[in-house]
Amino acid sequence: MEKYNLGYLEQLEAESIYIIRETAAEFKNPVMLYSIGKDSSVLLRLAQKAFSPGKIPFPLLHIDTGYKFREMIQFRDYYTKKIGVKLIVHKNKEEKARMMRPDQAHTDEYIYYKKTKPLLEAIKKYKFDAAFGGARREEEKSRAKERIFSFRDANGVWNPKNQRPELWHLYNTKINEGETVRVFPLSDWTELDIWLYIKKEKIEIVPLYFAQKTKVIKRHSVYLRLDEFVQPQESEEVIEGMFRYRTLGCSPSTGAIVSRAVTIEEIIMEVMEAKNSERENRAIDHGSDSNSMEEKKREGYF
Amino acid sequence: MDNFDYQKNRELLRLATAGSVDDGKSTLIGRLFYDCNAIYEDQLLGMKKVSKKKGFKEIDLSLLTDGLAAEREQGITIDVAYRYFNTSKRRIIIADVPGHEQYTRNMITGASEADVVLILVDASIGLTNQSKRHLFLASLLGASHIIVVINKMDAVNYSQKVFEKIKNDFINYATKLNIKDLEFIPVSALKGDMVVNRGENMPWYGGDTVLYYLENTPFTDRNLINFRLPVQMVIKFGERLRGYAGKIESGVIKEGEEIMVLPSEKKTKIKSIIVSGHKVKYAFSPQSIIVRLTDEIDVSRGDMIVRGNNRPEISSELEVMLCCLTNEPLRQGKSYLIKQTTKTSRVAINSINYRLNINTLHRERVDRLELNEIGRAFLKSNDQFLFDVFIKNRNMGSFILIDEITKNTVGAGIILNKGQKKAKNEKKKNFTKRGAVLWFTGLSGSGKSTIADEVREKLEKRNIDCERLDGDIVRQSLTKDLGFSRQDRDSNISRVSYVANLLSKHGVLVLATFISPYRKQREMVRKQVSDFIEIFVDAPLEVCQRRDTKGLYKKAGQNEVKDFTGITDPYEEPKKPDIHLRTDKIPLDECVNKILAYLENKKLI
Numbered sequence: 001m002e003k004y005n006l007g008y009l010e011q012l013e014a015e016s017i018y019i020i021r022e023t024a025a026e027f028k029n030p031v032m033l034y035s036i037g038k039d040s041s042v043l044l045r046l047a048q049k050a051f052s053p054g055k056i057p058f059p060l061l062h063i064d065t066g067y068k069f070r071e072m073i074q075f076r077d078y079y080t081k082k083i084g085v086k087l088i089v090h091k092n093k094e095e096k097a098r099m100m101r102p103d104q105a106h107t108d109e110y111i112y113y114k115k116t117k118p119l120l121e122a123i124k125k126y127k128f129d130a131a132f133g134g135a136r137r138e139e140e141k142s143r144a145k146e147r148i149f150s151f152r153d154a155n156g157v158w159n160p161k162n163q164r165p166e167l168w169h170l171y172n173t174k175i176n177e178g179e180t181v182r183v184f185p186l187s188d189w190t191e192l193d194i195w196l197y198i199k200k201e202k203i204e205i206v207p208l209y210f211a212q213k214t215k216v217i218k219r220h221s222v223y224l225r226l227d228e229f230v231q232p233q234e235s236e237e238v239i240e241g242m243f244r245y246r247t248l249g250c251s252p253s254t255g256a257i258v259s260r261a262v263t264i265e266e267i268i269m270e271v272m273e274a275k276n277s278e279r280e281n282r283a284i285d286h287g288s289d290s291n292s293m294e295e296k297k298r299e300g301y302f
Numbered sequence: 303m304d305n306f307d308y309q310k311n312r313e314l315l316r317l318a319t320a321g322s323v324d325d326g327k328s329t330l331i332g333r334l335f336y337d338c339n340a341i342y343e344d345q346l347l348g349m350k351k352v353s354k355k356k357g358f359k360e361i362d363l364s365l366l367t368d369g370l371a372a373e374r375e376q377g378i379t380i381d382v383a384y385r386y387f388n389t390s391k392r393r394i395i396i397a398d399v400p401g402h403e404q405y406t407r408n409m410i411t412g413a414s415e416a417d418v419v420l421i422l423v424d425a426s427i428g429l430t431n432q433s434k435r436h437l438f439l440a441s442l443l444g445a446s447h448i449i450v451v452i453n454k455m456d457a458v459n460y461s462q463k464v465f466e467k468i469k470n471d472f473i474n475y476a477t478k479l480n481i482k483d484l485e486f487i488p489v490s491a492l493k494g495d496m497v498v499n500r501g502e503n504m505p506w507y508g509g510d511t512v513l514y515y516l517e518n519t520p521f522t523d524r525n526l527i528n529f530r531l532p533v534q535m536v537i538k539f540g541e542r543l544r545g546y547a548g549k550i551e552s553g554v555i556k557e558g559e560e561i562m563v564l565p566s567e568k569k570t571k572i573k574s575i576i577v578s579g580h581k582v583k584y585a586f587s588p589q590s591i592i593v594r595l596t597d598e599i600d601v602s603r604g605d606m607i608v609r610g611n612n613r614p615e616i617s618s619e620l621e622v623m624l625c626c627l628t629n630e631p632l633r634q635g636k637s638y639l640i641k642q643t644t645k646t647s648r649v650a651i652n653s654i655n656y657r658l659n660i661n662t663l664h665r666e667r668v669d670r671l672e673l674n675e676i677g678r679a680f681l682k683s684n685d686q687f688l689f690d691v692f693i694k695n696r697n698m699g700s701f702i703l704i705d706e707i708t709k710n711t712v713g714a715g716i717i718l719n720k721g722q723k724k725a726k727n728e729k730k731k732n733f734t735k736r737g738a739v740l741w742f743t744g745l746s747g748s749g750k751s752t753i754a755d756e757v758r759e760k761l762e763k764r765n766i767d768c769e770r771l772d773g774d775i776v777r778q779s780l781t782k783d784l785g786f787s788r789q790d791r792d793s794n795i796s797r798v799s800y801v802a803n804l805l806s807k808h809g810v811l812v813l814a815t816f817i818s819p820y821r822k823q824r825e826m827v828r829k830q831v832s833d834f835i836e837i838f839v840d841a842p843l844e845v846c847q848r849r850d851t852k853g854l855y856k857k858a859g860q861n862e863v864k865d866f867t868g869i870t871d872p873y874e875e876p877k878k879p880d881i882h883l884r885t886d887k888i889p890l891d892e893c894v895n896k897i898l899a900y901l902e903n904k905k906l907i
């Protein structure tokens with residue numbers, strides 16, 4: 001007996017693949033932004049599926065701040081080589097960016113010089129006209145109204161008042177010279193969906209997502225792991241315990257959470273019972289007021 | 303791991319919620335999440351803080367869905383926002399449509415993919431123009447289930463009378479619209495009655511809570527019959543292998559099935575189907591797939607793979623309902639880019655018939671549509687569209703318009719019909735002194751419809767009332783119950799001639815195209831109809847067979863159609879037709895002119 005129903009995860013997968021193909025078919029030079037996190041890993045798998053048994057017809061781009069967890073960089077180099085996809089790594093090499101210290105990682109200036117500016121630079125340098133990102137609408141308030149094909153003007157600027165209406169699944173992919181589009185195939189996915197999919201598809205992820213014995217300090221109200229970028233200051237107490245990461249970013253600004261989850265199943269159970277939203281452990285969202293994420297987006301940050 | 307499978311096997315439900323802040327929509331969504339424990343603790347803490355700052359005693363649930371900075375300043379939502387939550391059976395994606403501002407644009411955006419539309423009303427106010435607009439737009443966009451949530455019941459003492467009155471007002475208005483399923487639920491989002499929990503304030507209401515309805519309504523209106531695969535892209539792999547990728551917009555396809563590629567009409571078979579990197583035996587809508595074909599034929603983006611015996615409509619002209627989405631009006635005569643399925647082409651707005659006043663449903667004459675206005679229009683392209691009308695197939699009958707210069711999305715529309723069929727009512731009335739019935743008889747493929755359509759166009763240009771009665775169309779409506787026995791065929795013709803006569807009595811020129819093979823049949827019509835003009839559309843059988851416009855001769859040849867005129871059933875030629883047209887010898891425009899000259903001569907036009 002043939003069945004004609006899809007579970008919601010399969011339906012989300014079909015929709016995301018449609019979006020990825022639509023972009024590959026309509027843009028001259030797309031790129032996939034690769035942040036090495038769990039969402040990026042799912043996005044990458046969807047791209048493989050969209051073109052399988054063919055190859056992914058666009059490169060990956062990683063904006064390296066220089067202060068990422070070393071496990072992330074190791075994983076990046078290992079995994080992209082393993083699946084045979086082209087990887088571009090781009091860093092802001094200007095004086096101002098190089099002079100940024102790890103302890104500035106939570107500041108708006110750091111984000112601008114280490115992330116936003118080099119991203120816009122790379123898009124210009126390689127003449128990319130569309131860039132895939134792994135952002136999800138559920139992640140953060142200001143993203144709830146984000147389009148799947150999010151229009152950026154010739155300066156890479158996002159204007160919330162000038163976004164194109166999206167109806168049915170008819171995506172407008174037309175742009176003028178210099179303008180670009182950010183494409184978010186995971187828009188309708190939630191954190192739980194990402195984990196269920198990682199489990200279903202047996203996707204490899206950075207080991208930092210699993211709980212392990214870690215030495216941390218508490219700074220800016222988040223737990224930071226001690227490593228080459230984070231050293232305890234005099235007043236700070238070193239805590240040792242089981243920690244894992246819910247999201248990954250720069251080592252000096254990404255907080256770990258207390259967790260015993262060492263398998264995907266345990267992570268899923270944890271996410272289902274989670275009491276806090278996932279971005280809460282990221283210093284980046286904790287600007288002076290609650291609009292900070294939106295302002296970063298206006299400038300061109302993802 | 304049962305628990306995880308169960309998580310994945312939820313169904314996906316897309317819900318659009320329409321209503322304004324004043325109706326308590328943010329509170330309703332906040333309540334839904336709050337009572338389902340879907341609000342994170344840090345979010346809750348933030349909401350509590352703000353509520354306190356504002357001087358509220360209880361937590362203000364509307365703060366949950368509060369979005370962009372600009373809106374916060376104005377205190378209103380101005381764009382569709384998406385929210386997600388799980389029930390035990392379903393994943394629900396909410397497209398939260400704001401009320402006041404840009405209502406039409408936002409409403410059609412939010413409702414475009416929705417399975418269910420929830421319209422919120424304030425019980426202390428009742429049916430407003432805004433509710434009417436929401437209801438109308440939801441029905442226009444083909445939402446099969448609409449649920450009217452009558453909120454703020456606490457403000458009207460949970461009165462059943464108030465609820466019933468509002469419900470009746472809605473039903474009265476809704477009878478003008480095409481809505482399959484309309485539900486009403488009385489609610490107090492503020493106090494929590496009938497959203498997730500029933501509460502104790504409305505024992506008189508026996509229906510379901512909002513959550514129960516969302517969890518349990520069977521909603522799927524997926525079309526699994528008409529296979530349509532618009533090609534998204536060609537995927538190359540291996541040495542020289544190619545696959546064609548796309549999303550099945552409707553229907554089902556199996557490995558080995560015979561298919562046809564449009565518009566080239568080339569036939570081949572499905573060699574294999576790939577879904578998410580795996581080979582499968584069959585696939586269905588809404589899967590994203592890759593197909594490989596048995597023969598190497600030329601296929602590219604914008605083409606469509608279908609079954610040869612179940613094809614979409616094809617036309618370069620479309621009759622549409624159009625909505626303007628930006629400050630730049632959509633103008634009659636202007637050209638745009640149009641995206642329909644995976645195909646983008648150039649199109650011109652040939653004419654705008656009228657603008658629809660959404661409050662009154664009145665039609666107003668205009669030559670442009672301004673922001674948020676909706677109207678009926680004709681589009682014309684140099685390209686051919688492959689489509690199904692929207693009410694039959696949402697994915698095949700919808701489109702967007704893109705400005706050629708700014709590249710902005712400026713319009714959205716749904717396809718009502720092929721372009722040639724012009725709506726009558728909008729034409730200036732110009733009664734002919736008397737009507738007549740132009741009866742086109744002849745073999746299948748002789749050219750009856752082609753000539754009649756052309757004559758009709760000429761007449762309409764001269765503002766003369768005319769109507770087409772076509773065998774294929776009548777068989778789907780007026781005489782749907784009839785088969786093809788001799789007796790049924792006679793009944794078919796007899797009913798048609800009755801209608802034709804009525805129309806002609808009212809001054810309409812009726813263009814009826816029926817094979818009507820038997821002399822006796824036609825004589826019967828002549829007797830019934832006061833002004834009967836018999837037009838013999840004459841082409842030798844071999845010519846008709848060669849044309850085989852509907853593929854019927856081929857079927858008849860294979861014995862798939864019984865009693866087929868010309869093949870297994872006789873055609874009795876008219877002995878003295880009023881007009882005789884040899885379509886194999888004289889060109890189309892000459893045929894048309896002959897008819898027009900006849901009508902002029904008889905002072906019918």
